[in-house]
Amino acid sequence: MSESEPLWVPPAARSVASQLRRFADSVGAEPDYVELHRWSVTQPDRFWSAAWDHLLPSVPRAGAAFAGRGVATGQAGPFDVEWFPGTSLNVAERILAGTSDPERAPGPDEDFLVAVDERGRRRVLSRRDGVADVARVAAALTEAGVQPGDRVAAWMPNTVETVVAMLGAAAVGAVFSSCSPDFGSDGVLDRFGQIEPTVLIAADGYTYGSKDFDRRAELARIVGAMAGLRQLVVVPFLADAPDLAPLAGADTAVSTWEDWLAPHTGATPRYEQLPFDHPWYVLFSSGTTGVPKCIVHRCGGVLLQHLKEHRLQLDIRPGDRVAYFTTCGWMMWNWLMSVPACGATAVLYDGNPFHGGPRRLWELVEQERLDFLGVSAKYLESVEQSGFRPAAEVDLSTLRTLASTGSPLSPESFEWVYDAVAPTTGADGLHLASISGGTDLCGCFVAGDPTSPVYAGEIRARSVGHGGRRALRRRRGARSRRAGRTGVHGTVPVHAARVLGRRPTRHHRAPLPRRLLRTHARCVGPR
Numbered sequence: 001m002s003e004s005e006p007l008w009v010p011p012a013a014r015s016v017a018s019q020l021r022r023f024a025d026s027v028g029a030e031p032d033y034v035e036l037h038r039w040s041v042t043q044p045d046r047f048w049s050a051a052w053d054h055l056l057p058s059v060p061r062a063g064a065a066f067a068g069r070g071v072a073t074g075q076a077g078p079f080d081v082e083w084f085p086g087t088s089l090n091v092a093e094r095i096l097a098g099t100s101d102p103e104r105a106p107g108p109d110e111d112f113l114v115a116v117d118e119r120g121r122r123r124v125l126s127r128r129d130g131v132a133d134v135a136r137v138a139a140a141l142t143e144a145g146v147q148p149g150d151r152v153a154a155w156m157p158n159t160v161e162t163v164v165a166m167l168g169a170a171a172v173g174a175v176f177s178s179c180s181p182d183f184g185s186d187g188v189l190d191r192f193g194q195i196e197p198t199v200l201i202a203a204d205g206y207t208y209g210s211k212d213f214d215r216r217a218e219l220a221r222i223v224g225a226m227a228g229l230r231q232l233v234v235v236p237f238l239a240d241a242p243d244l245a246p247l248a249g250a251d252t253a254v255s256t257w258e259d260w261l262a263p264h265t266g267a268t269p270r271y272e273q274l275p276f277d278h279p280w281y282v283l284f285s286s287g288t289t290g291v292p293k294c295i296v297h298r299c300g301g302v303l304l305q306h307l308k309e310h311r312l313q314l315d316i317r318p319g320d321r322v323a324y325f326t327t328c329g330w331m332m333w334n335w336l337m338s339v340p341a342c343g344a345t346a347v348l349y350d351g352n353p354f355h356g357g358p359r360r361l362w363e364l365v366e367q368e369r370l371d372f373l374g375v376s377a378k379y380l381e382s383v384e385q386s387g388f389r390p391a392a393e394v395d396l397s398t399l400r401t402l403a404s405t406g407s408p409l410s411p412e413s414f415e416w417v418y419d420a421v422a423p424t425t426g427a428d429g430l431h432l433a434s435i436s437g438g439t440d441l442c443g444c445f446v447a448g449d450p451t452s453p454v455y456a457g458e459i460r461a462r463s464v465g466h467g468g469r470r471a472l473r474r475r476r477g478a479r480s481r482r483a484g485r486t487g488v489h490g491t492v493p494v495h496a497a498r499v500l501g502r503r504p505t506r507h508h509r510a511p512l513p514r515r516l517l518r519t520h521a522r523c524v525g526p527r
Helices: 012-017 019-026 033-042 044-055 091-097 127-143 160-171 185-195 216-225 257-264 299-313 331-337 360-368 377-386 411-420 514-518
Strands: 066-068 081-083 111-117 122-126 151-155 175-179 199-203 205-208 211-214 231-235 253-256 279-284 294-298 321-324 345-350 372-376 401-405 431-434 436-438 443-447
Touching: 012 019, 019 033, 019 044, 019 299, 033 044, 044 066, 044 299, 091 127, 091 160, 091 299, 111 127, 111 160, 111 360, 122 127, 122 160, 127 160, 127 257, 151 160, 151 185, 160 175, 160 199, 160 345, 175 185, 185 216, 199 216, 216 231, 231 257, 253 257, 279 299, 279 331, 294 299, 299 331, 299 443, 321 331, 321 360, 331 345, 345 360, 360 372, 372 377, 377 401, 377 411, 411 431
Parallel strands: 111 345, 151 175, 151 199, 175 279, 199 231, 231 253, 321 345, 321 372, 372 401, 401 431
Antiparallel strands: 066 081, 111 122, 205 211, 279 294, 436 443
16 A cells, blocks of 8 residues: 555545534534644634533533633743633533433433453443442442542452442542552552552452452552551452451451442432542552652543543544453543543453453454444554454454554554454444553543544544644654644643642642642643
């Protein structure tokens, strides 16, 4: 194939029907991505106000997208701006409702989550049951004395309870952080020890590659070293009734998941309405240069960015079924957790993606009728090297979008996808989106464009709302006329909570630990 020939061109009808085009039409923008992007970074107040109204229509916006020192003169710096002042929301409420597109809101009996693991277990949680379970968790946390700003941590596999725990914490305004259970006790303490959680939710173990890993001994060490921990909740994952005696501590109550929640069955759903800047997550840097650094992400920024990426950049629609292979220790887990806000179903997979061979995740597409699958570039390279050709072996007829991140996707991998995956993905073809962002953003600087052609080795576009001057990509060493450019001068509500220098409010009765404030990410405010 010629270097300049696209691998895929979206049919005109698909482009016109895309959510990106619907958004452009709603704001009177030209149906051209370059022009839409230019408008989004040169008119940030108009763009982000329109994005809020389009993506979060059920949440009243108090006024302009941002205000603060230097805004009127264009001299505002990243610490000078307050985003969506006066606007309040609760992210758990919005994710459970799934009403980002109110014209196609999901019903209470539609699937909210599907969780599959390598042991063959499959669990489904409807939206109705999700609301009920989150209400139970919120009530249990409230009874445990958890207040807005307190930390709730999870050392968990990628499964239903992890999601419900996160949403329950968000419902009461607690700050959530998670690690996957393959992290050793030192790695967990390096992270959670900095944020001093009040409640820890942990599995008794996990399975990987057909092997069971009992983590109770490691869990006992973690609990013993974690000052201020009041409640340990153990989720049975390996055994139906794990022995909890070794975990009992003088200052920490210990319960199984169901015993902890049983008194709160039938609890009334309640969602604390919180400022846009209220903390939602604490993520961590990789730790390659020392102890992992805390990165605080705020409610409004994360949810708005995720909805923008999901709906506009990747065309995730109400009723879609969406999986991204991830653990709870990678930011893509947090990214996936926002998917149900679009009205879509999040499909979780826990375990080895090559369990039983390279076909496992492709079988997940067939079995769960996935519209969207996300993986890493390394995973696609490994499947290619195995010789497995998914289109020849598995029904991929529902798959509309394949996303790749974690590292650059090579031109050869682009070409392999269109040769070995795309041929059977449906009449409109496959949108392959190489996306890139980071833990410090909990989102993407560059992403897909469902209205434009896909070229080998190219990230399609700068995300709307993000601008810059640095060349993003070259096609095989030559400057491309299509090349996007990225940098840090675009105005965007990047998500880290405005913790530094913040005056206390009733929503921050429990201040974050001082050492967390010292390591707070410098990506606060517009960037």
